[in-house]
Amino acid sequence: MSKLNTLFQEKTNRLCSVYFTSGYPELNDTATIVKSLEKAGVDFLEVGFPYSDPMADGPTIQESSAVALKNGINLDLIFNQLESIKEEVNIPLVGMGYLNQMLRYGDEKFCQKCQSVGIETLILPDMPMIEYKTIYKDMFAKYGLTNVFLITPQTTEERILKIDEMTNAFIYVVASSSITGAKGTISEEQIAYFDRIKSYKLKSTLIAGFGISSKDTFDTVCEHVNGAIIGSAFVKYVGENGVANIEKFVKDIID
């Protein structure tokens, strides 16, 4: 069983994940970030593969990606960075990037590399469900990989059930910003949306990601789903403060 699924068997609430942009703020910060986050008690990590045209990302992650690329980051460097800390790190790793990166790198070679550095789950937001089903599900499985699908307030129940069926890790619950409450809060609509999804009694673990930026928002979201991803808030923090005090930043949110 994957590390992630073992984790989900042992822990079903207040699961915390942090997204970081590889190569940001400095090219070689990956090792420090991964080790500090594991130490801070984060449950699993999303390793961001910076992309030139990240169409599903907001301004903070866009900007960090542009800086990381300017710093010289690329997939081979990310794989090398993860390889070099493989023995010291035990936390489950999720890779997050865009389909074109995998296609150009060579899909099979990409999967092989992911497996060898300890990435066991991928979030490729522009991967079509049909393409996953017909091409990538088997290829991913061959390398012990599985794909995470996103759902939004506009995703129909029928489609959510299909996604649940195909999911072997967790479902990424996106609260689209059209219903995000005032900055730093979780709106009534978002809560209703989380509860609606919960009412479908899905088999998959539900992890929310969007606008989780403080202890308050983390706590509120965790009352309704299994856990949450801290993304932009973390990227913004390291952009402004560097990687020295990551542990405290994260603990203040999740403890």
Next chain:
Amino acid sequence: MSKFQVDENGYYGQFGGAYIPELLYPNVKELEDNYLKIIESDAFQKEYLYLLKQYVGRPTPLYLAPNLSEKYGAHIYLKREDLNHTGAHKVNNTIGQILIAKKLGKKRIIAETGAGQHGVATATVCALMNLECIVFMGEVDIKRQSPNVARMKMLGATVVAATSGSKTLKDATNEAIRDWIQHPEETYYLIGSVVGPHPYPDMVARLQAIISEEIKWQLKEQTGKENPDAIIACVGGGSNAAGAFYHYLDDEEVKLIAVEAAGLGVDTGESAATSQLGQVGVIHGSKTILMQDEYGQITEPYSISAGLDYPGVGPIHANLFESGRGTFLNATDDEALQAAFELTELEGIIPALESSHALAILGKLDLKKDDVIVVNLSGRGDKDMETYINYLEARNK
């Protein structure tokens, strides 16, 4: 079933599809489920054709350019899309899509624009239909196409500067997609070219197909034959080319010539000749040929022409290129500028910089005196006057 048309899954050969984040899925699915039904309905056809005739001024002339013909030793016809209301072929598509958006009950229209022609055409139909209009435009393009920015503003559109990446068409498209993600319910994304996730490439091609529909009967009227020997059109995303080629896709005796922008030269690193420099990949929701590095990072294109300054190409064209059905040539900034002045001097027509790329390859073709060639003159040059005057002054120094 044509092998050059979209198939039932939204692909042209291996190209096309819908590579979109889940956040866009409901919108794209809604469009996919409805676009053919709407376009093929009598009510749509009636209103679309009425507006094209009485508002846009179609049919546009097919003009046998006597002086250009003499110079190049062939019968050269210009399809005068430059004479459309708003100055380019773009309005054929915006008229059609605005009717679709209305039918779907959308209240807010967003669009990307490069040269500003699609932005103007979108702002125009939004004014006509009384809908809110937001146009995303690269910061660099806002500067180099300022007359069109002024027109959009007068038409009541909000112009939002895209400040990421190369600050051109690709980045404007990214910003439009992000806006759509943020406003999934009431917003309609009115894409200006045969790019984006299925069904956009097919929808835009169908709405531009009026160009080749007219060429067929106009050519028959003037020459007795509806097929020319070749059709030449410039290609950025490729909407005017898709429209000019559409009804000839399966007439394989008609040579389809797509002209890309070579910028400073294909091998200079400052170019937008996608078919020559690109590899298969995914951009803006479709699988196509795009300019990218070894890690799949999309590289910044360059062309003097804002409308052709795009690192991808519509999937319909990627398939024409790969299958060999299309002939892909290119013209540099300088060649396009020379062609613009040549057409102006010979025929009294000032073409858009984009269209000038198509004209620029006339001299590179091996033409025979009986050849019938149609050049799709996709737009007029009003928006490019500053570039033209600067070129003229530099040349005269």
